[in-house]
Amino acid sequence: MNQSERLRVSILHGAGRENPEIGEVLQNLPYLKLFKQAVDPETFLSQHANKAPDLVLVDLDGLTQVPEWLGELINRLPASEIAVCSKCRDPDFLIRIMKLRVGSFIPLPLQRQDLEEAVARARAALQERPSEPSQIIAVTGSKGGVGTTSLATNLALALNETTPGEVVLADLARPFPQVGQFLDLKAQHTLRDLIQSADSLDAIFLRKVVQQHKSQLGVILSSAELETGFPGVIDPEALSKTLVALRTAYTWIVVDAGCWLDYLFVKLVQEADHILLLTELSVPDLQNLKKIKALFQRWELDDYKIKVVVNRYEKDYTLGLGDLESILGRPVFYTLPSDYHSLIEAINQGVPLAEVAPRSKLWRKIKGLAAELVAQSRPKTGEDKPGILRRFFLKG
Ligand SMILES: Nc1ncnc2c1ncn2[C@@H]1O[C@H](COP(=O)(O)OP(=O)(O)OP(=O)(O)O)[C@@H](O)[C@H]1O
Numbered sequence: 001m002n003q004s005e006r007l008r009v010s011i012l013h014g015a016g017r018e019n020p021e022i023g024e025v026l027q028n029l030p031y032l033k034l035f036k037q038a039v040d041p042e043t044f045l046s047q048h049a050n051k052a053p054d055l056v057l058v059d060l061d062g063l064t065q066v067p068e069w070l071g072e073l074i075n076r077l078p079a080s081e082i083a084v085c086s087k088c089r090d091p092d093f094l095i096r097i098m099k100l101r102v103g104s105f106i107p108l109p110l111q112r113q114d115l116e117e118a119v120a121r122a123r124a125a126l127q128e129r130p131s132e133p134s135q136i137i138a139v140t141g142s143k144g145g146v147g148t149t150s151l152a153t154n155l156a157l158a159l160n161e162t163t164p165g166e167v168v169l170a171d172l173a174r175p176f177p178q179v180g181q182f183l184d185l186k187a188q189h190t191l192r193d194l195i196q197s198a199d200s201l202d203a204i205f206l207r208k209v210v211q212q213h214k215s216q217l218g219v220i221l222s223s224a225e226l227e228t229g230f231p232g233v234i235d236p237e238a239l240s241k242t243l244v245a246l247r248t249a250y251t252w253i254v255v256d257a258g259c260w261l262d263y264l265f266v267k268l269v270q271e272a273d274h275i276l277l278l279t280e281l282s283v284p285d286l287q288n289l290k291k292i293k294a295l296f297q298r299w300e301l302d303d304y305k306i307k308v309v310v311n312r313y314e315k316d317y318t319l320g321l322g323d324l325e326s327i328l329g330r331p332v333f334y335t336l337p338s339d340y341h342s343l344i345e346a347i348n349q350g351v352p353l354a355e356v357a358p359r360s361k362l363w364r365k366i367k368g369l370a371a372e373l374v375a376q377s378r379p380k381t382g383e384d385k386p387g388i389l390r391r392f393f394l395k396g
């Protein structure tokens, strides 16, 4: 948000009746836009299910107790700054308010200057926030050749269509890193260069050294030393610092992790927000998945971030999704159809799948997978848990 942008402000009249005083003062401030108003928190949250306000003014005029629903409301609007207005000066009341994520307390009757100060604080806080929390997606698989490079490359391109310039694809696949061939790029700087400078990386330096694909996708290719990954060649802590630096520069970091299960792999999957575990529906794949599942448990990976994706899926195989689900004890996250012809054309030409087969089912499904990951990474809004606030509101 820049200084000239009008701040979107919504008012929740938390005492259950509209207080015209606040709206009147707001209308006279040219750099604000009155977005929505409601007299109960449930309606207020549903009004903001798709778009959160920059600033929420919670008017508690007439209340001498902090309502129970206030903490819940604040949690469910994580992208908004919060200001509370009240006449009450009771110390317990004020302490309870300040224990919540409330940026400003505005005394009533409302003074224009107090509101202006609260707005300035909210604007400053919003500017300091990263626009979206960054997400690391590690793409790995049940065996070599299962399709991790095809998926990592085209998934990164699909995400980049949604947020151009905000996505970087890093090649950590061993022993054969192939992102360079898939996108017809030659290494200038490599992941190894970045890892070696891990202590001094910042967003500006990163943007300089990361290669730009013509789509605006950032690409970090691999290097010979990374291919082996012997201990001593690369310090896993340096990989970790590199990932932290990448998070400051990009919203999405897609890593082709291959399935070389060494100490660098462990570090990557520990740091990742999503682990896409690609497999086919065959007995050897399922046997490998059992072993990988045991390893993931030993490495204490958070269960929710492991997402099984079935590649080259067809409904009429003897082994079905149900068999896989019962072995892994989790639902399959996504399936991708088989389309060798389109994919091999793209790989051989060194271009995105979207360029050779924009209407193919495989590309559409990869875009769907990207959309699913984007949706999962959004902060939860008011629609997700209907009823809870009503309960609190009635009680409070
Ligand atoms: N959904 C699919 N339909 C048809 N062919 C596919 C599909 N996914 C991958 N392939 C084919 O499988 C082959 C291997 O793909 P890819 O190189 O992406 O796998 P990989 O797991 O990265 O392999 P490696 O272990 O060598 O790094 C390629 O020829 C690719 O075209």
Ligand SMILES: [Mg+2]
Binding pocket: 148, 149, 150, 173, 176, 178, 258
């Ligand atoms: Mg590969």
